[in-house]
Amino acid sequence: MPVSQRDVVGQGAERPAQTWRRRTLPRLAWPALFTAAGVVLFLCYLRMSSTVPANSDGAANALQAWDMLHGNLLLRGWQLSDVSFYTTELPEYMLVELVRGLNAGVVHAAAALTYTLLVMLAALLAKGKATGAEAGVRMGVAGGLLLSPQLGVGTQVLILSPDHVGTAAAVLVAWLLLDRAPRRWWVPAAVGLLLAWALVADELVLFIGIVPLLVVGLIRAYQQVIAQRQRPSAAWYELSLVAAALAALVVGLAVPALIHAVGGYSVLPVPQRLALASQMRTRLGLTAQGLLLLFGADFIGLGPGLGSGLVLLHLVGVALAVWAVCVALRRFGRGSDLVVQLLVVGTLITVAAYLFWRQVPGIGYSHEMAPALPFAAVLAGRLLAGRLMSARLIPVAAAVLAGYLVTLGGNAVAHPAPSEDRQLTSFLAAHRLRYGLSGYWQADAMTLATGNQIQVRALQVNQDGVSASHWESDATWYDPRRHDASFVLLFSGQPGFSGEAGLSPFDPASQVRATFGRPAQAYRLGRYTVLVWHRNLLDPLGGQARAPGRVG
Numbered sequence: 001m002p003v004s005q006r007d008v009v010g011q012g013a014e015r016p017a018q019t020w021r022r023r024t025l026p027r028l029a030w031p032a033l034f035t036a037a038g039v040v041l042f043l044c045y046l047r048m049s050s051t052v053p054a055n056s057d058g059a060a061n062a063l064q065a066w067d068m069l070h071g072n073l074l075l076r077g078w079q080l081s082d083v084s085f086y087t088t089e090l091p092e093y094m095l096v097e098l099v100r101g102l103n104a105g106v107v108h109a110a111a112a113l114t115y116t117l118l119v120m121l122a123a124l125l126a127k128g129k130a131t132g133a134e135a136g137v138r139m140g141v142a143g144g145l146l147l148s149p150q151l152g153v154g155t156q157v158l159i160l161s162p163d164h165v166g167t168a169a170a171v172l173v174a175w176l177l178l179d180r181a182p183r184r185w186w187v188p189a190a191v192g193l194l195l196a197w198a199l200v201a202d203e204l205v206l207f208i209g210i211v212p213l214l215v216v217g218l219i220r221a222y223q224q225v226i227a228q229r230q231r232p233s234a235a236w237y238e239l240s241l242v243a244a245a246l247a248a249l250v251v252g253l254a255v256p257a258l259i260h261a262v263g264g265y266s267v268l269p270v271p272q273r274l275a276l277a278s279q280m281r282t283r284l285g286l287t288a289q290g291l292l293l294l295f296g297a298d299f300i301g302l303g304p305g306l307g308s309g310l311v312l313l314h315l316v317g318v319a320l321a322v323w324a325v326c327v328a329l330r331r332f333g334r335g336s337d338l339v340v341q342l343l344v345v346g347t348l349i350t351v352a353a354y355l356f357w358r359q360v361p362g363i364g365y366s367h368e369m370a371p372a373l374p375f376a377a378v379l380a381g382r383l384l385a386g387r388l389m390s391a392r393l394i395p396v397a398a399a400v401l402a403g404y405l406v407t408l409g410g411n412a413v414a415h416p417a418p419s420e421d422r423q424l425t426s427f428l429a430a431h432r433l434r435y436g437l438s439g440y441w442q443a444d445a446m447t448l449a450t451g452n453q454i455q456v457r458a459l460q461v462n463q464d465g466v467s468a469s470h471w472e473s474d475a476t477w478y479d480p481r482r483h484d485a486s487f488v489l490l491f492s493g494q495p496g497f498s499g500e501a502g503l504s505p506f507d508p509a510s511q512v513r514a515t516f517g518r519p520a521q522a523y524r525l526g527r528y529t530v531l532v533w534h535r536n537l538l539d540p541l542g543g544q545a546r547a548p549g550r551v552g
Contacts, residue, residue: 034120037120038116038120041116041119041120042112042113042116043112043412044408044409044411044412045111045112045115045116045159046108046109046112047411047412047413047414047416048112048149048151048155048159048411048412048414049107049108049111049112049155049159049160050108050416050417051151051155051411051414051415051416051417052152052155052156052160052417053104053417053418053419053445054104054107054108054160054161054445054448054449055160055161055441055445056440056441056442056443056444056445056458056472057081057161057162057163057472058107058110058111058160058161058162058448059104059107059444059445059447059448059449060081060444060472060473061085061089061090061093061107061161061162062093062097062102062106062107062448063102063444063447063448063452064078064080064090064093064472065090065091065093065094065097065106066097066102066452067474068090068094069094069097069098074259074262074263074264074265075264075265076263076264076265077474077475077476078264078265078266078473078474078475079265079266079267079268079470079471079472079473079474079475080265080266080267080268080472081267081268081471081472082203082267082268082269083162083164083201083202083203083204083267084200084201084202084256084265084267085162085166085201085202086200086201086256086259086265087197087198087200087201088162088166088167088170088198088201088202089110089114089162089166089201090201092110092113092114092166093106093110096109096110096113101451102448102451102452103448103449103451104419104445104448104449106448107160107161107448108160110162111159111160111161111162111165112159114162114165114166114169115149115158115159115165117169118146118165118166118168118169118172118374119143119146119147120143121169121172121173121176121374122142122143122146122172122374122377122378122381123139123140123142123143123381124139124176125142125172125175125176125179125339125378125382126138126139126141126142126143126377126378126380126381126382126385127139127381128179128339128382129179129180130385133389134385134386134389137381137385137388137389137394137397138381138382138385139381140381140397140401141320141377141380141381141384141385141388141397142377142378142380142381142382143377143381144317144397144400144401144404145295145317145320145321145373145376145377145380146373146374146377147401147404147405147407147408148296148314148404148405148407148408148411149294149296149411150293150296150298150311150411151411151414153293153298153363153364153366154293154294154296154298155411156364157293157294157364157366157367157370158294158367158370158373163367163368163370164202164204164367164368164370164371165367165370167198167201167202167204167205167208167371168208168370168371168373168374168375169374170194170197170198170201170205171195171198171205171208171209171346171371172374172378173194174191174194174195174198174209175339175342175343177190177191177194178191178338178339178342179338179339183237185240187237188237188240188241188243188244189244191213191241191244192243192244192245192247192248192251193248195209195210195213195244195245195248195252196247196248196249196251196252196255197252198252199248199249199251199252199253200252200255200256204350204368204371205252206249207346207349207350207353208346208349208350208371208375209248209346210245210248210249210252211245211345211349212341212342212343212345212346212349213241213242213244213245213342214242214245214246215345216241216338216341216342216345217238217239217241217242217245218238218242219341220235220238220338220341221235221238221239221242224238268470268471283355283356284355286362286363286365287351287354287355287369289363289366290354290363290365290366290369291318291351291366291369291372292315292318293363293366294366294369294370294372294373295314295317295318295321295373296311296314296317296404296407297311297312297314297315297317297318298311298363299311299312299315307410310403310406310407310410311407313400313403313404313407314404314407316400317377317380317400317404320380320384321376321377321379321380323380323384324376324379324380324382324383324384325344325347325348325376325379327379327383327384328340328341328343328344328379328383329344331383332344337382339378339382340379340382340383343375343376343378343379344375344379346371346375347371347372347375347376347379350369350371350372350375351369351372353368353369354368354369419449421525421526421527421528423525423526424446424489424525424526424528424530425446425449425450425454427523427525427530428454428487428530429453429454431532433454433486433487433530433532434453434454434455435454435455435456435457435483435484435485435486436454436455436456436457436485436486436487436488436489436537437456437457437458437459437466437485437487437488437489437537438456438457438458438459438488438489438490438491438506439458439459439461439489439491439504439505439506440458440469440471440472440506441504441506442456442489442491442506443456443457443458443459443469444456444458444472446489455477455483456489457469457473457477457478457485458471458472458473459488459512461508461511462511463511464511464514465511465514465515466508466511466512466515467515467541468541478538478541479538480536480538480539480541483538484536484538485536485537485538486532486533486534486535486536486537487530487531487532487533487537488512488516488519488530488531488537489506489528489529489530489531490506490507490508490509490512490528490529490530490531491505491506491507491527491528491529492505492507492527492528492529507529509529512531515540515541516533516537516540517533519531519532519533520532520533520534
């Protein structure tokens, strides 16, 4: 039967469409699934973050971002802590506040975004140039090790206030560029720019990014020029990485000084001190428990039950991380994988700095070595995926991953933490008490919880009185020409570091009275005592020098 011209045209028109669907749809499917997974993870981490109240560390960052949104881009008048997060988390907070406004949810949303980004970047970097099944296993191993932080202190360390998690994400972006980009002149320049940008925000980049790049670049250049007797030009790329690291160090340290010189924020020096020999037993224990906590495997003190079993299952992740680090070290001298070398050096330096150098009062400070988690996870994905496949252990790995997913699901449906004391805020609003003073852990957290409607500023407690705080504060807060503070909040909570055991108490009644005199009224509201004066309490504070020292 003869074929009509219309039929021929129709068949010809269908072939390109079928070809497009066959070639393009699979390419679009993977990014779509990856993005969808990121959205689901963000929602889970947002719920997890909400199980812990936003504390004054995150609240201070939210207030700084809010000030930047309203024109104070250099944070004039601000004295920050030992880490500014100026170029990393603060811009993220600004974007979140554009959508949500100023409230405690900003801290939780930003933390969830940061940790989701960290998981996805680790999976992408673990994939490397692998394809097919191995690529999937690599991403599954790396992402799985990061998948389900523990509730409680684990959530506080990883999914709450900016505590070096975002810094690790910035370094992973730099290493991802090194991994995927060709060996061109612009790559070291771009990596150096990324590291300098992150160093402005957090000096931890020196340990996890700049020093590893210097060490690895010099070792690789030595192997080519000295050991293999090649021309120096053969090592131009490695030497360019060394130069980029040095340039990042200079720029990253100079920019904060320049910002301060033109009237911007200032940062307190990082309190560092080498550990004493008598402290090593305690520090070894805290370091080991801290690593367990980062991997979701801190079983110490847990009773029997399903939850404890899921926590113990995370010991598999710890074992994989240790195995991967050992493999990376064994291959280090002869390995050609630049990213693996950078990650293993960064991991070891981070843990060593935490053990020997960082001040570690308790397990809640494990955030100081938080980058060790994604770095080791990427190493496990890149180095162990092929071994797991060869040993036919993928079903076992899938079962462990399923347990991690169950853990994540259980954590995501946990009850959110109660909001700030509504009775107290209602009382203050009813009595028109809009500006007051309290301890650090109460001040910014309450200010953020009320959307800046009730502003509470932190006091520093001295032996014979109280003074204006210098920690994460704006000097204009204590200016009696701008503000009128009429009350002080005392808090008789349970003792303990806020990251471990709730709000620290703030009850220096004698020092408060020594500075401000006898209050006109005193009200008791549960855990709080509200002391009220009929004069501006900033008058005795406004002229005080602001000396260093952490506030209570």
